[in-house]
Amino acid sequence: MTVVLGAHHLGRGQASLEADDFAPVLEEWLTLDDEAPLDVRLESLVAALDARVYRIPIEDDPWPSGPFEVLSDSRFLFIGRCGELVYADIGDGRAATLEKLVASHLDEAPVAAGRRAPERVHCEGNAGIKGSALRDDRLYLALHVRGESAPGLHIVVREYRLGDNELQYERELFRSFPPIEGEVSEEFSGGRLALVGDRRLALALGDFDRPEMVQRDDTAMGKVFMIDLAGDGAREYTRGHRSPSGGLVFDAATGQLWLSEHGPRGGDEINLLEPGANYGWPVVSYGMPYPNDPQRYARYAHRWQQHEGFEKPKTSFVPSIGLGPVAVYPHDGPVAAWAGHLLLAGMASNTLYRAHREGDSIAYVEPLLAGYRIRDMRIDSQGTLFLKTDDQRFIRTEGTALR
Numbered sequence: 001m002t003v004v005l006g007a008h009h010l011g012r013g014q015a016s017l018e019a020d021d022f023a024p025v026l027e028e029w030l031t032l033d034d035e036a037p038l039d040v041r042l043e044s045l046v047a048a049l050d051a052r053v054y055r056i057p058i059e060d061d062p063w064p065s066g067p068f069e070v071l072s073d074s075r076f077l078f079i080g081r082c083g084e085l086v087y088a089d090i091g092d093g094r095a096a097t098l099e100k101l102v103a104s105h106l107d108e109a110p111v112a113a114g115r116r117a118p119e120r121v122h123c124e125g126n127a128g129i130k131g132s133a134l135r136d137d138r139l140y141l142a143l144h145v146r147g148e149s150a151p152g153l154h155i156v157v158r159e160y161r162l163g164d165n166e167l168q169y170e171r172e173l174f175r176s177f178p179p180i181e182g183e184v185s186e187e188f189s190g191g192r193l194a195l196v197g198d199r200r201l202a203l204a205l206g207d208f209d210r211p212e213m214v215q216r217d218d219t220a221m222g223k224v225f226m227i228d229l230a231g232d233g234a235r236e237y238t239r240g241h242r243s244p245s246g247g248l249v250f251d252a253a254t255g256q257l258w259l260s261e262h263g264p265r266g267g268d269e270i271n272l273l274e275p276g277a278n279y280g281w282p283v284v285s286y287g288m289p290y291p292n293d294p295q296r297y298a299r300y301a302h303r304w305q306q307h308e309g310f311e312k313p314k315t316s317f318v319p320s321i322g323l324g325p326v327a328v329y330p331h332d333g334p335v336a337a338w339a340g341h342l343l344l345a346g347m348a349s350n351t352l353y354r355a356h357r358e359g360d361s362i363a364y365v366e367p368l369l370a371g372y373r374i375r376d377m378r379i380d381s382q383g384t385l386f387l388k389t390d391d392q393r394f395i396r397t398e399g400t401a402l403r
C-alpha cells in the first residue's frame with residue numbers, strides 16, 4: 001500500500017486529491033503575522049514558555065482526534081483518526097512556510113508493490129487510529145478494526161515504512177483478543193503506543209467496556225503488552241487498567257514507563273508501570289460509581305476509594321480531569337527544576353499540568369496552560385513542547401524564560 005505524501009505527486013492518478021481542496025486551509029495556516037506577539041504562554045512558578053498556535057488542516061469531527069509524530073522541530077506528520085495523513089513543515093514558526101502538504105487515506109491508497117493491510121480502519125463513534133510511534137522510517141499505528149475472519153472489534157498494531165513520498169504497509173504486530181461483539185464504547189479501549197529501547201513497543205489497552213474481562217488471563221483487555229519488534233511476539237507486562245486512552249511514555253533516562261488512565265467518576269490515575277504488577281481495575285478504584293448507573297460498575301469495583309492489595313497510582317485526580325497525554329520533560333532541558341518531571345494534559349479540564357516528581361513520588365501538580373483540550377503531546381531533547389488539540393490546533397513552544 002502506498003500513500004503519496006509529497007505535494008509534487010498531486011493530481012497524478014489520484015482523482016480524490018486536488019490541491020484546491022486544501023487551498024483555504026493553506027491560507028489560514030500561512031496567515032501568521034511575524035510582528036504579532038506569540039499566541040499563548042505556559043505559566044509556571046519557575047518558568048514561562050511562549051508558544052505559537054497553528055491550525056492543522058485535518059477534519060477529525062467529532063473528537064477524539066488522531067495522533068501526530070515529530071519528524072524534526074518544524075516538520076510533523078499529523079494522523080487523522082480515520083487514516084488521513086498530513087505531512088507539514090511550519091518553518092521557523094514566524095514565517096510558517098509549508099513545505100509539503102497532501103492528505104490521503106490509509107485504506108484508499110493505491111496498492112503498489114506492497115501488501116494491502118488486512119482490514120480497513122474502523123472509524124465510527126470513538127473508534128479509529130488511537131496511537132502512533134515513529135523510529136527512523138518505521139511508523140507504528142494502533143487502530144480499531146472489525147475483524148473479517150473473527151467478527152467483532154479489535155485493536156491491531158501495524159508497522160508501516162515511511163518514505164519521502166509514501167507509506168508502505170509492512171506487517172501486523174498485535175491483535176487484541178477476544179473480538180468484542182455487541183454494544184461497545186470504543187473510548188474504553190485504549191490504544192496508546194510507546195517505543196521502549198531499541199526493539200520493544202509498549203501498547204496500553206483498556207477494558208473495551210467489558211470490565212469483567214480485565215483480570216482474566218485469556219483476554220487482552222485492561223493490559224499493557226510489550227511487543228518484540230524483532231518478531232518474538234507480545235507479552236503481558238501489566239494488568240488492571242480501565243481506560244488508558246491518553247498517555248503512555250517511556251523515559252529512556254530512567255528506564256521508567258508511565259501510564260495515565262481514566263478512572264470512573266473520579267479516580268484518574270498516573271501509574272508507574274512495574275512488570276507483572278496489577279493496577280486493580282475493576283476491583284479497586286479511587287473513583288465512584290456513576291449516579292445514573294449505580295449497578296454498572298458496582299458489580300466489579302466493589303472497593304471504592306481504596307487500592308489495597310494492588311499497585312497504587314503515583315497520584316490520582318478526584319474529580320476526574322479526563323487525564324490524557326503524558327510527556328517527560330528532558331533531564332537536561334532549559335528548566336533545570338523540571339528535570340524528568342511529567343507533563344500531563346487534562347482533556348475534560350482543558351488544562352496542561354506539570355507533575356512535580358521527587359524520586360518515584362509525585363509531590364504536587366501545577367497547571368501551566370488552560371483552554372485547550374490536548375489530545376497528543378511530544379517533547380524533544382531541548383525541551384520544546386508540541387501539543388495537538390481535539391479542535392485541530394497545534395501548539396509549539398518557541399522559547400523559555402526562567403523566573
Ligand SMILES: [Ca+2]
Binds near residue numbers: 240269279280285311
Ligand atoms: Ca488503579
